[in-house]
Amino acid sequence: MFIAKAGVALDWVMRAPLSVRILSMYCLGASGTMAMPPWTWWPVLWILLPLFIAILSTANGWKQSLVLGWAFGFGHFSTGFAWMGNAFFVDREAYAVLAVPAIGALAAGFGLYVGVAALALQALASPPVDAMPRTRAIHVLVRVIFFAAIWSLVEWWRGWFLTGLPWNPIGSVWVSALPVLQGASVIGVFGLSLVTILAATSCILLTHRLDLRFAIIAVFVCHLPLVLIAVWGGVRLPSTVTPIVPEVVLRLVQPNIAQQDKWRPALRESHLSDQVSLSTVNSAAVTHVLWAETAAPFALNRSPQAVALASGAAPQGGYLLTGAPRIEGDGKDRRAFNSLYVITPQATIEATYDKTHLVPFGEYMPLRDVIPLPQLTGGSGFNAGPGIQTIHLPGLPAFNPLICYEVIFPGAVTTPAERPQWLFNLTNDAWFGLSSGPHQHLAATQLRAAEEGLPVVRVANTGISAVVDPFGRIIASIPLGQRGYVDSGIPQSLSPTPFARIGHGLFLFIAVFLAGAATVVVRRTQD
Secondary structure (H helix, E strand, O other): OHHHHHHHHHHHHHHOOHHHHHHHHHHHHHHHHHHOOOOOOHHHHHHHHHHHHHHHOOOOOHHHHHHHHHHHHHHHHHHHOHHHHHHHHOOHHHHHHHHHHHHHHHHHHHHHHHHHHHHHHHOOOOOOOOOOHHHHHHHHHHHHHHHHHHHHHHHHHHOOHHHOOOOOOHHHHHHHOHHHHOOHHHHHHHHHHHHHHHHHHHHHHHHOOOOHHHHHHHHHHHHHHHHHHHHHHHHHOOOOOOOEOOOOOEEEEEOOOOHHHHOOHHHHHHHHHHHHHHHHOOOOOOOEEEOOOOOOOOOHHHOHHHHHHHHHHOOOOOEEEEEEEEEEOOHHHOEEEEEEEEEOOOOOEEEEEEOOOOOEOOOEOOOOOOOOOOOOOOOOOOOOOOOOOOEEEOOEEEEEEEEHHHHHOOOOOOEOOEOOOEEEEEEOHHHHOOOOHHHHHHHHHHHHHHHHOOOEEEEEOOOOEEEEOOOOOEEEEEOOOOOEEEEEOOEOOOOOOHHHHHOOHHHHHHHHHHHHHHHHHHHHHHO
16 A cells, blocks of 8 residues: 555656656755765665656756756755754854855755766667567666766766765765675775665666566666675674784873864863873873874974973873874965874974865865855965875884875875875864764774775764774774773774775776666667
8 A cells, every 4th residue: 555655656746847856856865864874774775766766757858857866966965964064153153144055055066966967867868669668677777777887986076076075975874784884895985886876776677667577687686786795795794803903002082172162262271181181091001192183272383382281191102193283484474284293202293294185165265266255264274285194103003194084085095105004083073063974974984994904093072083993893982972082902904905906996997887888788779
């Protein structure tokens, strides 16, 4: 009875005016966020994506295809980016009024990516009107394959175009299913998106008046890559805990300082002292202490007093790794960086790293002369560092620092010439409160670990701080919005994974091959 009523409702939507179909697409896209962390209700994709294809098939011409696809994307990114709105309320008087228009404009812009995927699908010719059921079934199957390839390629494009924002690719849904997550070590998160979309969208074959036996076989085949990845991933996952690097114990400190209090002049020194206290209590076994992004609210290279205070957190024979601003030059030559400092117990700065991939509109203003708006972080913004680097320190395995959202970029978290033994992601997610954002940021960390075969240590001001092993498993953590610390070893890294060796190469080959093959098959059915 329910299926029959659902079919009637879908038939009504497909025959409804364009405005109703656009609204329906928006609602479908908005619901798709429930498949993402922290909910990871991935089965909803098996409902939403076939409905997306069904409604898209009603488009009359390329303009309607673009609009319908865009509406789905607009809905998906409206809810997917909603957590960003918290940042506008840190300084309510200056920025709160911009929250809705800013998030709306961002979602509308990113919705165009889905619109492009829809437009590409619309470009595939329809089967002849008098085609046999088997021919129509083959055509629908080919459209499913083409759509999965194009969507995943668009996700990859979104990851680098205009500095990129690969937030919440479809493959992210598998952070809650570790066997499937292991596929990222071979084909990356965009490859996981491809096989997921292929499986979910193939269910539309069962709704058409087609050759039923062929449809069932086709759906099975489309699910096979995902099933095989899950089986292989289950075998790959060890049943034991990942071995730990000997003689290294890290303390992750999460002070849980509210963003509106973080930079108040009267509180800065007390914030620093509080983190020193968290770093030194019951710390006999700790060899190194890790703080979050801008945990030290001073430009440490210009504040010897702050360095001396912070150095009290560094264990004897070890280091304090902390985020803090760094300033070079004065006047017109002044340049500010969002940096990592390595501080010794003797109050010396052993090494620094400057964040390379800055957040547009947050850490710098693109087209500042054209867009006369202040950035959320205030001031004149940051300058970009020279690039990802590997830091070597005595007594600590070599690592790559990744500040804030540098960790969300697949294939861009290690130095090409030198593989580190672990990744250190320091971030300040206090901007985003108790929202879905920090959970999704953590999911990106798990994906990078699985892709690269490297452990990732993540320290966040308000959470979620965690130690992730090279299989993407969380072995230690501090919950969101909680003050405290956790001590943990560093899991040992794996040999370079296929993804670590060739990056997106295998995924791109598969996606382009499938899209090309689908195009050829469709053309032949027209002959």
